[in-house]
Amino acid sequence: MPNDHDILFKTLSDPTRRGIFERLCREGEQTVAALTAGAGVSQPAVSKHLGLLKQASLVRDRRQGRETHYRAELAALTPLVDWATQLPGFWRNRFDDLEDLLKRMDQ
Amino acid sequence: MPNDHDILFKTLSDPTRRGIFERLCREGEQTVAALTAGAGVSQPAVSKHLGLLKQASLVRDRRQGRETHYRAELAALTPLVDWATQLPGFWRNRFDDLEDLLKRMDQ
DNA sequence: CAGAGGCATAACCATTCGGTTATGTGACGA
DNA sequence: TCGTCACATAACCGAATGGTTATGCCTCTG
Numbered sequence: 536m537p538n539d540h541d542i543l544f545k546t547l548s549d550p551t552r553r554g555i556f557e558r559l560c561r562e563g564e565q566t567v568a569a570l571t572a573g574a575g576v577s578q579p580a581v582s583k584h585l586g587l588l589k590q591a592s593l594v595r596d597r598r599q600g601r602e603t604h605y606r607a608e609l610a611a612l613t614p615l616v617d618w619a620t621q622l623p624g625f626w627r628n629r630f631d632d633l634e635d636l637l638k639r640m641d642q
Numbered sequence: 643m644p645n646d647h648d649i650l651f652k653t654l655s656d657p658t659r660r661g662i663f664e665r666l667c668r669e670g671e672q673t674v675a676a677l678t679a680g681a682g683v684s685q686p687a688v689s690k691h692l693g694l695l696k697q698a699s700l701v702r703d704r705r706q707g708r709e710t711h712y713r714a715e716l717a718a719l720t721p722l723v724d725w726a727t728q729l730p731g732f733w734r735n736r737f738d739d740l741e742d743l744l745k746r747m748d749q
Numbered sequence: 750c751a752g753a754g755g756c757a758t759a760a761c762c763a764t765t766c767g768g769t770t771a772t773g774t775g776a777c778g779a
Numbered sequence: 780t781c782g783t784c785a786c787a788t789a790a791c792c793g794a795a796t797g798g799t800t801a802t803g804c805c806t807c808t809g
Binding site: 673674675685686688689690693705707708709710 | 754755756757758759
């Protein structure tokens, strides 16, 4: 019984797939052809990755004629960030970093 | 050439392994035997997971006699949270959530 | 010093995964 | 209407992954 986090982490764990997602984040909505150019893999591979990203709710698709436009769904990342930041001790560590930074700035 | 994020995401993408890490976060330092009890897999499997977690700098080990104590290294999660929060649009989405929340509280 | 405890490693196996090429399907243009 | 374009799906393949059992290596203890 894979939960939310499983799917999220698994989906993002592949570099090619994460690359596609990042590109959608940075450059906005894209067609499959546009994404394939620069993905470094074949079009069917890109389609499969998009299918998995969609299954993880990380992207949404919009069909328009014979093109399919994909866009990133950043809301899906929330559980990931929450998972990390809610682990006891995460912010402690970050505050230590901040303290170090302030100390260095003080010198 | 796998980068920081690759290793992090890949390491955290397995539920068993992430479970071990979470437990180290919540319950603090543990021996391998303690972790094996409740991991749902054999001791060698746990050892292998710990090896990968260590390789990702997510845990540190401390040998003491014939026991090996592992503890979580939360600092290693920083790149993951930074990756997500630095994607353009991530905070926008969160602010929308906040807005919704405030609206609901207002009623 | 012998035996047992705690852990890591080796060797192996089934499954999953990410990629490919080939093909199907619906929409567009001549 | 026919050929082409954009994309999805099918079928397949090698490599990686996560698990197992067996075993080795220290370390503690009687």
